[in-house]
Amino acid sequence: MHQERIEAIKREIAKADAGNPEELEAYRINYISKKSVVGELFAAMRDIPNEQKRAYGQLVNEVKQLAEEKFQELIEKVNSSASKSKSTDLDLTLPPSNIHVGGVHPLTATRQRIIEIFERIGFNLSEGPEIEDDWHNFTALNFPENHPAREMQDTFFLEKNPDIALRTHTSSVQVRVMENQKPPIRTLSPGRVFRNEAISARAHCIFHQVEGLYVDENVGFADLKNTLYHFAKEMFGKETKVRFRPSFFPFTEPSAEIDISCQLCGGKGCNVCKGTGWVEIGGSGMVDPNVLENCGIDSKRYTGFAFGMGIERIAMLKYQIKDLRLFTENDVRFLKQFRSMV
Numbered sequence: 001m002h003q004e005r006i007e008a009i010k011r012e013i014a015k016a017d018a019g020n021p022e023e024l025e026a027y028r029i030n031y032i033s034k035k036s037v038v039g040e041l042f043a044a045m046r047d048i049p050n051e052q053k054r055a056y057g058q059l060v061n062e063v064k065q066l067a068e069e070k071f072q073e074l075i076e077k078v079n080s081s082a083s084k085s086k087s088t089d090l091d092l093t094l095p096p097s098n099i100h101v102g103g104v105h106p107l108t109a110t111r112q113r114i115i116e117i118f119e120r121i122g123f124n125l126s127e128g129p130e131i132e133d134d135w136h137n138f139t140a141l142n143f144p145e146n147h148p149a150r151e152m153q154d155t156f157f158l159e160k161n162p163d164i165a166l167r168t169h170t171s172s173v174q175v176r177v178m179e180n181q182k183p184p185i186r187t188l189s190p191g192r193v194f195r196n197e198a199i200s201a202r203a204h205c206i207f208h209q210v211e212g213l214y215v216d217e218n219v220g221f222a223d224l225k226n227t228l229y230h231f232a233k234e235m236f237g238k239e240t241k242v243r244f245r246p247s248f249f250p251f252t253e254p255s256a257e258i259d260i261s262c263q264l265c266g267g268k269g270c271n272v273c274k275g276t277g278w279v280e281i282g283g284s285g286m287v288d289p290n291v292l293e294n295c296g297i298d299s300k301r302y303t304g305f306a307f308g309m310g311i312e313r314i315a316m317l318k319y320q321i322k323d324l325r326l327f328t329e330n331d332v333r334f335l336k337q338f339r340s341m342v
């Protein structure tokens, strides 16, 4: 009876096959492991009458040896088929698969370019909080009590009395710098600002500004003009012309809007410049003595100039982008056009 069982197992082993690691493992469990059929034959030894033990043991050992030989054979077979399939899958002559490389957002690239230009003429970088109190956003900057920017329809207030708001400009950073540093001060403050505006092609409730401030003895309007001439030529090209138009801001006196010659028509007049040949890039002026005094700087000894520009505005003019909303829609077709910018 044992003999028949052993012969049957021998035939099974002879026929066993394995084409992959899973089948190999199944074979190991069935014929090699302690709980395998071969393992059971060994366990049955104790029930065999003593006089038959020797013959039985010999038979079982034969089966065990057969099972192990077969196992080695199958291991080699599975290993060689694995390495064969690896070598056929790998074709070094195939072109590489596409690697999708992202790019820098056009606003980030524009901001970086502006920073580079001003860093080279001695401006450092300063940052401040996006949530501001009334003092840093309005009062220190000479905003009168009844200025429209202090109203709910223009500004996102988080709290009233005392007023806490999302900053409406990065001028608040200049106040913080002047409060904490002694002149000479030459600083550039880029950042995000918030205004309660309806979103359109030309306006957004969130945008980016970069403001510059230079405070020292004997700083004059000529320094302001030369600094901005330098910036305009570096940013938009050597042929760019700059003009200053008198204007009013609460925190500068005198104040001027900064225009550059239209990039599209070169000053001849077109749709973008509405036929004038000029486009506005920002505002500027000599820091109002009240603002200096508010920040603890002696306005008899020190003077300063300040300017502010919208980063979106600069990017739109430089790359002829017609709709402000494109910057925040994250449309890859738009963004990937700027991939080569660093």
Ligand SMILES: [Zn+2]
Pocket: 262, 263, 264, 265, 266, 267, 268, 269, 270, 271, 272, 273, 274, 275, 277, 278
């Ligand atoms: Zn034009």
